[in-house]
Amino acid sequence: MERGRLYIGNRRYSSWSLRGWLAVKLAGLDPEEIVIPLEGGGGTKAVKAVSPSGLVPYLEHAGHRVWETLAICEYCADIEPRLWPLDPAGRVHARVIAAEMHAGFRELRIAMPMNLGRDFAGRGRTPGALADIARIEALWAETRARFGAGGPYLFGPSFNAADAMFAPVVARFLSWKPELSAGTRAYCDAVRAHPLVAAWYDGAAREPKDWLLDKYENPPG
Ligand SMILES: N[C@@H](CCC(=O)N[C@@H](CS)C(=O)NCC(=O)O)C(=O)O
Numbered sequence: 750m751e752r753g754r755l756y757i758g759n760r761r762y763s764s765w766s767l768r769g770w771l772a773v774k775l776a777g778l779d780p781e782e783i784v785i786p787l788e789g790g791g792g793t794k795a796v797k798a799v800s801p802s803g804l805v806p807y808l809e810h811a812g813h814r815v816w817e818t819l820a821i822c823e824y825c826a827d828i829e830p831r832l833w834p835l836d837p838a839g840r841v842h843a844r845v846i847a848a849e850m851h852a853g854f855r856e857l858r859i860a861m862p863m864n865l866g867r868d869f870a871g872r873g874r875t876p877g878a879l880a881d882i883a884r885i886e887a888l889w890a891e892t893r894a895r896f897g898a899g900g901p902y903l904f905g906p907s908f909n910a911a912d913a914m915f916a917p918v919v920a921r922f923l924s925w926k927p928e929l930s931a932g933t934r935a936y937c938d939a940v941r942a943h944p945l946v947a948a949w950y951d952g953a954a955r956e957p958k959d960w961l962l963d964k965y966e967n968p969p970g
Pocket residue numbers: 758762763764765766787788789790791792793794796803804805806816817818819851
């Protein structure tokens with residue numbers, strides 16, 4: 750089968766790209782990766798030129814054109830069903846929390862943008878961001894209590910699409926360092942140590958310096 754192409758933003762900043770890339774890798778796909786440095790205002794011309802939605806991640810594979818990260822997860826789960834838990838209760842719950850992530854937590858995303866190379870400890874703690882964090886901690890704790898036996902990830906031993914959807918939240922927590930429960934911290938450490946997440950961080954560290962954006966390197970506050 751042709752390798753296909755995955756268009757992503759630069760690894761240091763592009764949280765949605767991280768999710769899509771993880772899903773693709775978990776499915777065992779190996780598309781050509783085209784990394785487009787983001788311009789920072791949401792209107793990166795090179796992204797608009799290639800992606801139907803004007804956003805990344807965007808996957809072209811086996812004649813299919815797949816944008817929107819959750820759709821990429823579903824496409825990948827059609828190829829590798831274990832991207833979602835195989836038991837029905839776990840499967841629906843994983844989809845629910847992935848959908849909540851896809852649709853929500855806007856305040857957190859605005860107040861604590863992803864930057865894999867910086868330590869913004871103690872900053873960004875707006876009331877809205879803290880409310881989002883409380884909801885995420887509750888969600889993770891509930892999921893781990895119901896489904897997480899036998900391993901460190903949301904659904905136990907296997908890092909799946911739900912973990913992929915929340916991986917950029919973990920990245921935010923690791924650089925903005927809000928106060929977190931011991932359980933949340935343990936989950937964050939496990940996600941950070943996953944070989945695919947570690948590979949993404951390594952790639953981010955190798956990106957050219959002229960891709961850095963003042964907006965994300967020196968955020969207000
Ligand atoms: N709802 C989209 C969101 C994707 C998105 O916002 N991607 C950002 C990068 S993280 C983007 O492409 N921004 C365009 C730009 O910065 O020019 C999805 O789920 O894939």
